[in-house]
Amino acid sequence: MNKRLMLNMRERAILTSMPFMAALGPQALARMMESVVVNHHETRDVLFREGEAARHFYCVLNGYVRLYRLNREGREADVRICGPGDTFNEWLLTAGDTYPCNAQAAEPVTVARFDLAKVRALAEEERDVARAVIHCLSTCVRSTLEVVANDRLQTAPQRVATYLLGHCPADCTSASIRLPFQKTLLAGKLGLAPEALSRAFSSLRQAGVTVRGRLIQISDVSALRQI
Structure with a gap:
């Protein structure tokens, strides 16, 4: 309509x-x-x-x-x-x-x-x-x-990490981010297939990233920057 x-x-x-x-x-x-x-x-x-x-x-x-x-x-x-x-x-x-x-x-x-x-x-x-x-x-x-x-130049986890870091408050050590859209849209925004995005999020667990629906918790921002 x-x-x-x-x-x-x-x-x-x-x-x-x-x-x-x-x-x-x-x-x-x-x-x-x-x-x-x-x-x-x-x-x-x-x-x-x-x-x-x-x-x-x-x-x-x-x-x-x-x-x-x-x-x-x-x-x-x-x-x-x-x-x-x-x-x-x-x-x-x-x-x-x-x-x-x-x-x-x-x-x-x-x-x-x-x-x-x-x-x-x-x-x-x-x-x-x-x-x-x-x-x-x-x-x-x-x-x-x-x-x-x-x-x-960037792997799928690096693309996701760059996106997340761009939405973290300055000088924070941890952060909580709520995606403004569904993860399928984030996948498209980053040039990834939805399954590639899921694998990327799984690999970022070692950097303290956990995902619950649209809510993303980052326990160690400095570790995420090292991805």
Whole structure:
């Protein structure tokens, strides 16, 4: 189900603080906000499919969206998991006329949708928007390189450890973390099959990591850093 909504104060704050919007001047920001459409999707709703004509890029305001590819046999592979504040499809602002992957609501999700054609036209008129597009594309390239490097250089337990350490409070010796989503989504986010994620968690027990549903206890943060 796809419902069109009005922006609330929290969602407006998320939108205006995302990197693409944060650097815009008042005039350019106002014109960008005029083009925003907010939609709500239920779990497993498909936002778009690979190969469809590309008309929008998105910012997640609430919930999580899976970007994934399918092979000929119907096997799915997650490309990215997008949460609140994340944008996707912005690379289509400069090239590409079809969506390169599928997008599905992993849970009830609210997204802001931008019309690609309107933003391209706006970038021709507003220098701030043109600069924001360039910055956004640069960020996409850097993050993609980082993901590829981690996939090549880190083992599955190391990927999980890096994720957990990134969510530990600074200077803590132990920590308790609650995943914001199901472990199947974490597996996709880290580029792992669900069974590979389970094996990785099992191997991290030696570093004091215990898992109970979404709750993850880390008894020795320093040991986890040594993985």
